[in-house]
Amino acid sequence: DIVMTQTPLSSPVTLGQPASISCRSSQSLVHSNGNTYLSWLQQRPGQPPRLLIYKISNRFSGVPDRFSGSGAGTDFTLKISRVEAEDVGVYYCMQATQFPYTFGQGTKLEIK
Amino acid sequence: EVQLVQSGAEVKKPGESLKISCKGSGYSFTNYWIGWVRQMPGKGLEWMGIIYPGDSDTRYSPSFPGQVTISADKSISTAYLQWSSLKASDTAMYYCARFKGGNSGDCSFDYWGQGTLVTVSS
Numbered sequence: 001d002i003v004m005t006q007t008p009l010s011s012p013v014t015l016g017q018p019a020s021i022s023c024r025s026s027q028s029l030v031h032s033n034g035n036t037y038l039s040w041l042q043q044r045p046g047q048p049p050r051l052l053i054y055k056i057s058n059r060f061s062g063v064p065d066r067f068s069g070s071g072a073g074t075d076f077t078l079k080i081s082r083v084e085a086e087d088v089g090v091y092y093c094m095q096a097t098q099f100p101y102t103f104g105q106g107t108k109l110e111i112k
Numbered sequence: 113e114v115q116l117v118q119s120g121a122e123v124k125k126p127g128e129s130l131k132i133s134c135k136g137s138g139y140s141f142t143n144y145w146i147g148w149v150r151q152m153p154g155k156g157l158e159w160m161g162i163i164y165p166g167d168s169d170t171r172y173s174p175s176f177p178g179q180v181t182i183s184a185d186k187s188i189s190t191a192y193l194q195w196s197s198l199k200a201s202d203t204a205m206y207y208c209a210r211f212k213g214g215n216s217g218d219c220s221f222d223y224w225g226q227g228t229l230v231t232v233s234s
Contacts, residue, residue: 001174033215035215035219037219037220039219039220039221041157041221043157048207048224048225048226048227049149049157049207049209049221049224050224051220051221051222051223051224054218054219054220054222055218055219055220058218060220060222090156092156092157094157094159094220094221096211096213096219096220097219099171100159100171100172100173100174100175101147101159101162101173102159103156103157103158103159104156105156106156106157
């Protein structure tokens with residue numbers, strides 16, 4: 001199985017400041033078709049997860065442009081340019097390049 | 113509007129069977145995979161398996177060997193997750209989510225159900 005490792009596990013951030021979460025996979029996420037199926041999800045307290053980013057850097061419909069994704073191969077990053085109060089929650093990376101699909105362990109974003 | 117609506121919370125005893133559901137609407141149910149994800153209390157997300165309702169092609173995570181069965185009834189746009197004999201360790205929130213696979217798909221879980229809380233206790 002591909003292991004997804006996120007850092008940090010907890011990130012206290014000041015409102016209006018940037019935040020960054022790293023996700024590393026145990027093997028390359030480049031599919032045989034050339035695509036890289038790495039997505040980012042947000043789970044606010046008490047809610048189901050919500051898709052933010054797919055295929056490394058594509059924002060899903062309705063996702064604010066302060067969220068951005070980057071990376072390649074085995075190293076990926078989610079950035080929030082200016083954290084807002086509604087961004088509090090847990091963020092997960094997920095790979096869908098190879099079965100079984102796997103999630104990172106989650107990064108808790110909280111306000112200082 | 114794409115929606116996935118899951119069945120309500122369940123409280124069961126160890127050894128009992130259970131089948132929970134996930135009804136899709138607002139899109140072509142047979143053209144997207146439906147995946148199931150477990151979230152144990154206070155823990156992260158775990159991918160359990162996925163089904164393509166168009167032909168019932170199903171894949172399971174080896175982390176759940178023989179413990180659950182995923183099925184779908186495309187005539188009523190509904191996917192299911194079932195257990196034949198529940199254990200206390202099955203206590204968790206279970207989510208279904210839509211997935212567009214294949215070379216032309218985004219291969220991400222883009223829409224999620226609201227979750228079904230399953231509590232197994234004697």
